[in-house]
Amino acid sequence: MRVIIADHPLITHKLTILRDEQTPPPTFRLLVEELMTLLAYEATRDVRVESVEIQTPVARTTGVRLSRPAPLIVPILRAGLGMLEGMVKLLPTAEVGFLGMKRDEQTLQPATYAERLPDDLAGRQCFVVDPMLATGGSLAAAIQFLFDRGAEDVTAVCILGTPEGISTMREAVGQHNVTLVLGALDEGLDESSYIVPGLGDAGDRLYGTI
Numbered sequence: 608m609r610v611i612i613a614d615h616p617l618i619t620h621k622l623t624i625l626r627d628e629q630t631p632p633p634t635f636r637l638l639v640e641e642l643m644t645l646l647a648y649e650a651t652r653d654v655r656v657e658s659v660e661i662q663t664p665v666a667r668t669t670g671v672r673l674s675r676p677a678p679l680i681v682p683i684l685r686a687g688l689g690m691l692e693g694m695v696k697l698l699p700t701a702e703v704g705f706l707g708m709k710r711d712e713q714t715l716q717p718a719t720y721a722e723r724l725p726d727d728l729a730g731r732q733c734f735v736v737d738p739m740l741a742t743g744g745s746l747a748a749a750i751q752f753l754f755d756r757g758a759e760d761v762t763a764v765c766i767l768g769t770p771e772g773i774s775t776m777r778e779a780v781g782q783h784n785v786t787l788v789l790g791a792l793d794e795g796l797d798e799s800s801y802i803v804p805g806l807g808d809a810g811d812r813l814y815g816t817i
């Protein structure tokens with residue numbers, strides 16, 4: 608598994624506001640979307656393209672367009688939904704699948720409560736988005752859904768990650784072709800398996816505590 612940790616002052620600046628407990632939900636939502644767009648630049652570095660010939664007002668030239676089949680974006684509900692628009696802005700032809708997962712805060716095991724994915728993912732480039740990679744259980748389970756449907760090329764994008772989450776992912780991914788893009792690698796987990804320093808509960812800060 609290839610791990611890319613974005614290193615850019617604009618990302619660090621936006622992350623600092625995102626982490627701040629005083630940041631209200633409307634600003635938090637905007638920042639999650641903006642951070643996704645910035646991370647998408649890294650995450651789509653190997654997006655498949657094919658060459659096309661076009662006519663400019665001056666001359667004929669060759670360029671590229673996104674290849675078919677279109678890439679698939681999979682936000683992990685709830686919190687991943689906050690990243691979706693930021694990704695779709697850069698990949699407007701992408702299709703979107705959904706996975707709903709909730710980490711049991713006692714056992715830390717992810718429970719899947721919704722799934723809407725294409726049956727066959729062979730040959731599809733898949734982008735899974737979730738702001739938080741904590742123990743890694745949720746992302747590892749999400750990626751397993753994609754492998755089970757034949758996905759061979761998966762990029763996961765998280766705003767914050769931990770060393771524990773990365774090692775869970777390495778074990779889950781094995782020899783599959785997976786890239787993990789992080790906005791920052793945090794110190795680790797606290798006694799409740801929250802990311803430290805982190806930003807708290809991403810879903811609650813986006814959508815309220817339910």
Ligand code: PRP
Nearest residue numbers: 685686709710739741742743744745810
């Ligand atoms: C959060 C987050 C990840 C998961 C990370 O979701 O968005 O999906 O926890 O934790 P893990 O790496 O230890 O599995 P949560 O389960 O709180 O659901 P929510 O998005 O509905 O708030």
Ligand code: URA
Nearest residue numbers: 741801802807808809
């Ligand atoms: N889920 C979150 O939303 N935040 C954490 O720090 C860990 C899991």
